[in-house]
Amino acid sequence: MYAMDDIGRNTLAMVLAGGKGERLSPLTLRHAKPELPFGGKYKIIDFVLSNLFNSGIKRVYILTQYRACSLNQHIWDSWGKWTGLGEFYVPISPETSSESEAWFQGTADAILQYQRFVESADTDYVAVFGGDHIYKMDIRQMIYAHRMNRADITIASLEMPAEEARRFGVFSVDDDNWVTAFTEKPSRPETIPGRDTCFSSMGNYIFSTSKLIDVLREGKKRFADLDFGKHVIPLMLERGDKVLAYNFNDNLIPGMKTGERGYWRDVGTIESYYEANMDLVHVSPQLNLYNYKWPILTNQGNYPPAKTVFDDDDRRGMNIDSYVCGGCITSGGIVRRSILGPLCKINSYSLVEDSILFDNVTIGRNARIRKAIIDENMVIANGEEIGYDADADRQKGYTVTDSGIVVVARKG
The missing domain is CATH 2.160.10.10 (Hexapeptide repeat proteins)
Structure with a gap:
């Protein structure tokens, strides 16, 4: 059985950080969404990269695209210097690659274009995570659930009320959290057996490496704009692959306070971005940035005190x-x-x-x-x-x- 540290070392991460974030305009006219500040000193992308780093996953490719130059520079200045021998946090994008890739046509197409990195990594698992959400997560626990259940893909799932779930992709699951169907923004979301809540996708996935390569190749034959939510997950269900929903509420990190469990924010609009930032100045914010057992890391800069x-x-x-x-x-x-x-x-x-x-x-x-x-x-x-x-x-x-x-x- 793998120890938690072994799980981290046996995983390659691919972080999707190429989106425009159009609903955050005009802030994203000059910045990629993952590069926007959050909490003053951090960038949005620092949250997923900190989760990976704290989870012992230190072989990470960050797939950038829109307004990539300054985002890449932030990654090089911050994350490139914190890894050791055989470890890396490397931004790659069509505009900076040494080869002439086309621009990404979908989330899964982005991974497919850099399939050679996956094949050469020699790891059992691939973590495909988004780069534009605010949360804390021990990703090893999700990989452990994936391994123990012998899943082909495990999907991080946010448990939420049905009326709220209508805005997201919703999973139908059986009593053991195996996914039986996936529906984008349903008018009447199907609830979790025995509960009045639903599982919505967080856009974070753990794949068994061989299964990821296989399904991407098959999917590309059928869809030019290959996307995980629209194409890959339905294709895997159609093929009879083992698709597992991982309940994010079960994820615990060291030093977590009770009210912080399940905290996840999609800061995709001006209102949601503003409200998530403003929550930080409350006396007891739901997101605790003062938890030194699970720090959010960033480039500190050589600044004098305020x-x-x-x-x-x-x-x-x-x-x-x-x-x-x-x-x-x-x-x-x-x-x-x-x-x-x-x-x-x-x-x-x-x-x-x-x-x-x-x-x-x-x-x-x-x-x-x-x-x-x-x-x-x-x-x-x-x-x-x-x-x-x-x-x-x-x-x-x-x-x-x-x-x-x-x-x-x-x-x-």
């Missing part, structure tokens, strides 16, 4: 209920319930509330910012107001969502 400046009655630098990253200076302004990325500066008499500032944002004197997301390197003029008048914000060229979030993004 600091506040001035302590006069009408000019006091204060950060209240906020995440403030290294290199930030709150100079006589007030920050409440906000997240400041590295190197931000908040100038005197200004007010920032319920907002997310990316790297190197400067807020001018007497400015007032409320419920906003501000892109990196932006300079907000002295006296400017954002988040107080939606019509005025739109006239300035900002994006305002139905819920009143104002997105200030770089142009061009």
